[in-house]
Amino acid sequence: MEINNRSYPKQDKTIIGICMDGTSYPYYEAAKDVMPNLQRFIKEGSFGLVNTVIPSFTNPNNMAITTGVPPNVNGICGNFYWDTELQEEVMMNDPKYLKVPTILSEMSKSGRKVAVVTAKDKLRRMLSHNLEGICFSAEFANEATLENNGIENVEEDLMGKERPGIYDPYISVYCIEAGAKLLAREHFDVLYLTTTDFVQHKYAPGSEGANDFLAKIDYWFGELDKQGAILGITADHGMEAKTNNDGTPKVQFIEELLNEQNIPSRVILPITDPYVVHHGALGGYGTLYLDDKSQLEEAKSYLLSLDGIEKVLTNNEAVEEYELPSDRIGDLVVLADASTTIGRTPDWHDLDKVKEGLRSHGGEHCQVVPMIFNKKLNNEYAEKLATGECRNFDLYHFLSNGFENASQESKNTLKAKL
Template identity: 25%
Template sequence: MSFKVVRKPEGGDVSLLSPSNYDDDAPSLHSERSSQDDDSDDDKVLKGARTSADIRKYDRGVLEEEEERDELLERNRQGGKRRGSALEGISSGLRGLWSRSHVLLPGADDGGSANQNDKAEPEDKRRQRRIRRQMKKEKLMEDASYGEAGELMIEMEGGRMKEGSVTGSSSETDESDDADRRGLLNIRDKTVQRKKAKWAWCAIYLLIAVGFMALVLVAWKLSLKARFTKVHQNILSNGTALFAPTTILISLDGFRADFLKRGITPRLNAFVEEGISPVYMMPSFPSVTFPNHYTLVTGLYPESHGVVGNTFWDKELEEKFYYTKSEAMNKKWWGGEPLWVTAENQGIRTAIHMWPGSEAHIMDVEPSYLDKYNGKELLPNKVSRVLELLDKPGQEDNQAEIADMRPQLIAAYVPNVDQHGHLYGPNSTEIRTTISEVDTMLDQLFQGLEARNLTNIVNVVVVSDHGMATTDKNRLIQLEDIVDTSLIEHTDGWPLYGLRPKDPAHLQGLYDSLAAEAAINPNFEVYLRDVNMPERYHFSKNERIAPLWIVPKTGWAIVTKDEIDVVEAKAKGIVYHPRGLHGYDHEHPLMRAIFIARGPAFPHEPNSRVEPFQNIEVYNIICDSLALTPKPNNGTLRLPLKPIGLHSPDTSPPEPADPEPVPLKSVSPTNGTLSISPIEASPAADPEPVPSKSVSPTNGTLSVSPIEASSAADPNVVPPHMVGVDVPESSEDPNVDRPVVEDESSTTNDAKNWWAWFKGELDDFKGWVSDLSHGNGKNETQAQK
């Protein structure tokens, strides 16, 4: 390692801050300039400078001098334009006056030797030097944000040096500026990072949204494919139009199976002979309208589809379902998948006319055509509506709008028989007229099909939901007499009674007390839903079913005192309404329904007979007739049906009898008075007025009073409020005279039986009067003697 000896130049003071004093190769301050530039003044300053502060002071003085000179020159130039050439000398003198620098550095020779040796610099060299300095300054300012050059420029502009700089010393101000710069740089970096992170998350969210939309699109396309992809269907022509498999399903509410044997349904009887049917179809328990109509179109037991009655309480929803209220048409009540949803999802257009549940927007799938319930609609209008739907364009019309094309499933609801069965009873003359009117409606429909050459093209299926039983004031059970109603929070169903106790702890006690009452009165039974409910009812696996049930025998009704006071009704002979009821054991003969089918889906021998089945099978049968794939259900029967023979009188079951009347005939032996109370009509008897007679032994007077056999017998009788009964919304007066269709099977025999009874009673009365008169004559003779 070698050291170079630095020799102090002879003559004058030298400064170690001047590189040229100890480095022969040190370049001039303006070494980057061209060789033509004169750097003598700057080199003298560097050689004489002691500190960097002196150099900066000198630089500031030079810059101020040049700025003043430029300002004066500019003023003289402007003044010369105004005053002419006379001012040229003054301008030149001023320039000479300020041509030298009078700023002396502290380390220079005394007496201003440096200023005396200064030479005038050419004006053009100064101008070029200023331009170069300005360019260098601008370049440094451009790079001030990054790198060492930028930091040096900041130091030069601030008049201070950063710690560790080769050109200056540190200070508190330098450190503060440096910290500020670092803070600004950190803020900028964080802002940039946040922006980058924000855009990164936006990109992620966008990818997720695009992926989700893609999945939705794929699912939608798959659902469209499932909905509008049809299985291969046979197309039939009636000569003018093409028909895919088409089925008309008609429900006759309350049409009991044995109504076909009354001789007042020629069209339905002919329909039986043309098609295939069982002798009866069993409804589901309980045998009321809404549960069974929804079972017909879902194939599910009421416990499975959730509509367990016309009225019931839902513990989870804490709401009551009441079938006549608009709230019942909410999809939350309706489980399972009905026919119109199954069909629409598989590309089959449907038309639903007033069917219970069709207005509930089930599964958010609507029928192509929907007719809301209208209790005032006339029967001929229903026929016109069905034929109108069949006349719509089909596949043969390529110009037809999809929204106006023909449906392949038409389901229509006919409530008339049920309504009048409740009002007048199933054995009344009024119900016979209604049955005949419904039969006429079906005849008009079949004539319309024949006129369109659709008899062998369109399937027609006629069903009913349940039967009907006659009621009587002597077959009533007062609810308050058999249970403490103060312990009950909710009651479900009717004429059955489902009980929900306020305190579940009281359930067993209520059951025990009711069971004791049932042991005395055999006309009702008591069941616990989760313990001993009959399995054949399929009425236990749903929380909407009340935990405790009172099930009356067919023809009996359980009533509250708000409806009717049983003791008062019996004492005053008040007629109980409704006159007809259903909802009982679904296997009882009076609850039996009908099923009759005809069409290309039923290629059987006319008048074919199949084994009786339950209405859970109808859903599968209708699906098969339309080549639909049914949803899982409780039914097992599929097409083709398997006949077991033909209908004949030998295979027809006997007509069911109404519940046996309660005998009320009594004789008082103390006074010899005979009291004959109203006697119930026989099972098939017409409700004719029957006289009731009482005899006073004192005067032998005969008193005859009419007996109530029908609601039409006394036009002043006003039916009380009927809970759970479909009351017809008709503007007709129910007491107006209506045409009567006689029941050929029972009218003659009923009249004979009534006349024989009356004649026998009259003969007995005559004999008693004769004996009484003879006895009085003998007493008078003995007294005279």
């Protein structure tokens, strides 16, 4: 089956893609004593490091994973962007912004049985677009209906308990648990489970909060594995501490600073979403639209002089380097270093929610994430993963092509005997 010019043959076993939001490998390394199932996957299955798309935010990477292609093909380059037609700043969570179908919707239309569970509802609209199957968020599990989500009575019949709140660390556990309970109840060909990163924004690798959370996640990884499914676990981005020495947020408010230099501009922060407690709309990536295009080089030079600003690319440069859609990223793309975030003006952000211990993401320093399978890849795909050049959006390509079907295994056994 060809989807977005990539091949996705049907597997005999259920394939499950899991996006562990914000979870870079140091979280797993620091939690190895409380994650026996994941450690077994790493040792007995397959493990490698892959790159996310830039910006290393939730929507661009989840939609890359579920379309199998980067933002310049699928169109999703942020959680939030400036719609030049509407002349408005809008959430990029409407399916109208998708330029290609998802792997999940195309598989469902070909007769494969598909279910999707997200923690955050902001992803559900795009993930459910043209999907003939189940798609609901843990955030609004109580509101799921057969008509809109392909399932009803989630809390009562499937989970046997109420969902946690969106700022409860265990809403992500609820998401993975829901996948395991769906699969225990009935067969699915394909699952996609994607969590939220509240824990990673609040807790560093190895902390008690992070390890307690990951131990509970690991239990449900084990339950999925027991059901014979092929699991592929990756992430949409990593996470870094973004603070000054005194623990306050380290921010360059570039819209305010540019205006002070008489370079008026509109700064767009694509990390912006409804979940401001996580990050206060402060991340390591921003785009800007200049009022006067003749000031482009002046703006670029000034921004590069600021402490913590690591890269400033023109539209053409960003399209080339990061595979971004040119019509959705403005005149300049700005990336911060590992410890700095990009802001608009101090008044635009609700800084009270992140006044201590800010952890965030967005730039290249959060781009390397794990890809882990509970079973051994075939030689061809094991070699691909070992190169370190694969992307998180290769996940379903690996799940579909990296393991021999039972029928193929039988043929190979027969051929060996002959």
